[in-house]
Amino acid sequence: MTRLRWERRAAPPAWLTPALPVLAVAATFALTAVFVVLSGAGPLAAFNELFVQPLTTRFTVLEILVSATPLLLTGTAVAVAFRTGYWNIGAEGQLLAGAIAAAGTGTLVGGLPRPVALLAMGAAGAAAGLGWALLPALLRVRFDIDEVVTTLLLNPVALLLVTGLLNGPWRDPATGFPESERIAASAELPPLLARSRLHLGFVVAVALVAVAWFVTTRTPAGVRLRAVGLSPHAARFAGIDVRRHLLGAALVSGAIAGLAGVSEVAGIQYRLTEGVSPGYGYTGIVVATLGALSLPGVAFGALLLGLVNVGAGTAGRRLGVPSQLGQVVQATLLLVVVALLVLRRYRIVRAGRGARP
Amino acid sequence: MTFLIDLVAATLRNATPLVYGTVGETYAERAGVLNLGIEGTMYAGAFFGFAAAHASGSLTVGLLTAVAVGLAAGALMAFLSVTVGTNQHVAGIGITLLLVGVSEFSNRLVFGGAGTLPKIESYALLSPFGLRALSQYALTYVAFLAVAPLGWWVLARTSLGLNIRAVGENPEAADAAGIDVARTRYLALMIGGALMAIGGAFFTLAALGSFTLGIIAGRGWVCIALVIFGRWRIGRGVLGALLFAAVYALQLRLRILPGWDAVPFELLLALPYLVVIAALALSGRNVDYPGAYLKPYRRA
Numbered sequence: 310m311t312r313l314r315w316e317r318r319a320a321p322p323a324w325l326t327p328a329l330p331v332l333a334v335a336a337t338f339a340l341t342a343v344f345v346v347l348s349g350a351g352p353l354a355a356f357n358e359l360f361v362q363p364l365t366t367r368f369t370v371l372e373i374l375v376s377a378t379p380l381l382l383t384g385t386a387v388a389v390a391f392r393t394g395y396w397n398i399g400a401e402g403q404l405l406a407g408a409i410a411a412a413g414t415g416t417l418v419g420g421l422p423r424p425v426a427l428l429a430m431g432a433a434g435a436a437a438g439l440g441w442a443l444l445p446a447l448l449r450v451r452f453d454i455d456e457v458v459t460t461l462l463l464n465p466v467a468l469l470l471v472t473g474l475l476n477g478p479w480r481d482p483a484t485g486f487p488e489s490e491r492i493a494a495s496a497e498l499p500p501l502l503a504r505s506r507l508h509l510g511f512v513v514a515v516a517l518v519a520v521a522w523f524v525t526t527r528t529p530a531g532v533r534l535r536a537v538g539l540s541p542h543a544a545r546f547a548g549i550d551v552r553r554h555l556l557g558a559a560l561v562s563g564a565i566a567g568l569a570g571v572s573e574v575a576g577i578q579y580r581l582t583e584g585v586s587p588g589y590g591y592t593g594i595v596v597a598t599l600g601a602l603s604l605p606g607v608a609f610g611a612l613l614l615g616l617v618n619v620g621a622g623t624a625g626r627r628l629g630v631p632s633q634l635g636q637v638v639q640a641t642l643l644l645v646v647v648a649l650l651v652l653r654r655y656r657i658v659r660a661g662r663g664a665r666p
Numbered sequence: 667m668t669f670l671i672d673l674v675a676a677t678l679r680n681a682t683p684l685v686y687g688t689v690g691e692t693y694a695e696r697a698g699v700l701n702l703g704i705e706g707t708m709y710a711g712a713f714f715g716f717a718a719a720h721a722s723g724s725l726t727v728g729l730l731t732a733v734a735v736g737l738a739a740g741a742l743m744a745f746l747s748v749t750v751g752t753n754q755h756v757a758g759i760g761i762t763l764l765l766v767g768v769s770e771f772s773n774r775l776v777f778g779g780a781g782t783l784p785k786i787e788s789y790a791l792l793s794p795f796g797l798r799a800l801s802q803y804a805l806t807y808v809a810f811l812a813v814a815p816l817g818w819w820v821l822a823r824t825s826l827g828l829n830i831r832a833v834g835e836n837p838e839a840a841d842a843a844g845i846d847v848a849r850t851r852y853l854a855l856m857i858g859g860a861l862m863a864i865g866g867a868f869f870t871l872a873a874l875g876s877f878t879l880g881i882i883a884g885r886g887w888v889c890i891a892l893v894i895f896g897r898w899r900i901g902r903g904v905l906g907a908l909l910f911a912a913v914y915a916l917q918l919r920l921r922i923l924p925g926w927d928a929v930p931f932e933l934l935l936a937l938p939y940l941v942v943i944a945a946l947a948l949s950g951r952n953v954d955y956p957g958a959y960l961k962p963y964r965r966a
Contacts, residue, residue: 315751315964344768344771347775348775396753396755398702398755398759444943445943448943448946448947452947454946454947455955455959455960457700457755457960458700458890458891458894458942458946459943459946461702461755461887461890462887462890462891462939462942462943463939463943464887465884465887465888465936465939466936466939466940468884469932469933469935469936470932470936472932473930473931473932473933476932477930477932588763591759591762591763592763594756594759595760595763598756631770631771631774631775632774633767633770633771633774634771635767636763636766636767636770636771637764637767637768637771639763639767640760640761640763640764640767641764643756643760643763643764644742644746644757644760644761644764647746647750647752647753647756647757647760648746648750648752650752651750651751651752655751655964
């Protein structure tokens with residue numbers, strides 16, 4: 310058997326960058342076709358429903374944008390942190406903290422004009438997300454404690470806080486359901502178009518992606534953040550305060566994730582529910598990774614996953630393929646992409662005779 | 667008295683999946699790989715163990731299927747983190763998303779997602795000496811009398827265990843000493859994956875006899891916390907599992923008593939996570955992480 314080994318590349322070859330997405334889609338297609346066939350549908354028909362059909366009607370196109378809204382925000386949150394070398398796995402908890410704050414504030418701002426009410430909710434949600442991100446961030450910059458585990462472990466804590474509130478003080482007194490009181494009408498993010506769930510949160514999310522793109526690529530602060538992410542040692546040598554930048558990226562990341570919670574509460578649910586986030590924080594990691602941690606990439610990734618979410622729903626109804634195919638496709642795509650991205654830095658070569666593999 | 671005996675019995679029962687998961691995760695992390703695929707691996711063990719037992723009518727087939735799924739999940743994590751050398755946390759989260767997705771997809775396909783879930787005749791309780799506290803499933807006995815002590819013994823006293831610790835602590839030195847780093851990490855992750863999946867299958871094959879969505883409910887993350895709480899030592903990790911299980915069993919019993927229904931027990935359930943974070947904060951830089959934690963290894 311020929312032995313293969315990895316060899317470090319100086320730079321990725323020119324053909325690789327355009328080839329990677331094609332390879333990724335082809336591999337994901339091949340791997341997930343098994344599941345489609347098992348459910349008795351044709352792979353081509355299923356992938357047509359998943360990736361093409363949702364783009365053909367007004368309703369489904371708008372639903373893609375609805376589905377992409379929280380992912381744009383969590384994807385941006387994750388990308389900003391990861392690029393700086395801060396591995397924030399806690400976007401889910403930060404989103405939930407933002408959702409709690411939004412649901413709480415939303416019931417208190419009844420008498421206020423809509424812009425004021427919305428700003429108050431946004432500020433509360435961002436502050437809550439930032440607050441939820443604060444402890445792991447401080448532990449990292451003060452005591453050098455790895456943030457992967459601390460940010461991750463605060464996710465179940467946030468979920469327990471949500472269920473604790475909904476089973477306790479916030480339980481709907483009228484129905485007894487674990488749902489909080491409906492937020493004031495003036496606190497609702499208004500719909501953008503008739504006959505659609507698309508709401509103002511989408512515009513805010515797109516604007517935030519644009520701002521994040523501008524800041525990270527066009528300002529000195531953004532260059533410093535990337536320098537810290539690429540090599541903390543080199544950044545320190547260049548006189549950059551690494552700890553301050555790590556802290557800043559971590560907190561901004563938390564605040565943006567908190568806004569995702571605000572968007573879902575104020576734009577879709579109008580109250581806090583246990584199902585306010587079906588894992589949007591974790592999906593944010595998928596989005597950011599698919600987008601190679603760049604902001605245009607995040608926008609692309611969020612729209613792609615939104616497309617798959619909507620497509621999985623229609624594929625389920627029309628072809629009888631379980632709609633959970635959507636999550637399978639997303640996760641497979643993530644794993645395929647992280648595996649393929651390594652090809653940018655390494656190539657596989659045949660171990661030559663004599664040389665030890 | 668009955669209350670106490672019930673509490674002890676429930677503690678041992680609730681701790682069982684955590685023991686499997688914690689020992690499994692300890693193997694992965696001592697080899698230098700943080701396996702965040704644990705939540706999904708437990709989930710897939712629970713579902714596929716159940717589905718195989720349901721289809722074959724044999725609990726043994728179910729358990730073996732769970733083991734196979736766990737081995738495969740461990741091998742996939744090893745492929746991504748060892749062979750390819752990706753970010754371990756991204757690969758782990760991806761595996762959890764994948765396995766939860768595949769399990770729920772298959773659940774829908776096989777059982778149609780109907781309101782009434784099929785039930786299987788699950789493992790019977792063993793009651794040696796007629797003691798109620800010891801009335802437990804065989805998988806609980808295996809966890810405490812075999813997996814925990816054997817898991818410790820292999821890691822601490824055998825050459826395999828030494829190799830695992832060596833590749834997790836200093837892969838360069840291990841490589842120079844002739845240890846196959848990649849092979850050892852694959853082995854540790856696959857052993858760990860099998861144990862995690864058995865921990866998941868405990869719910870469907872023993873405790874509940876059925877599968878429900880969200881059945882693992884974050885217990886994989888609890889195990890991640892317990893491994894750190896135990897500072898990567900199996901004995902202390904098992905102790906942590908017992909503590910968590912005792913708190914869990916206690917709140918379930920207190921919750922139904924009159925006058926206790928307003929107590930926010932969720933805060934109690936959040937304690938293990940907060941304790942671990944506090945422990946990390948207090949020990950600061952002195953936390954004895956495995957030396958090569960989160961680092962892929964490639965020969966220069």
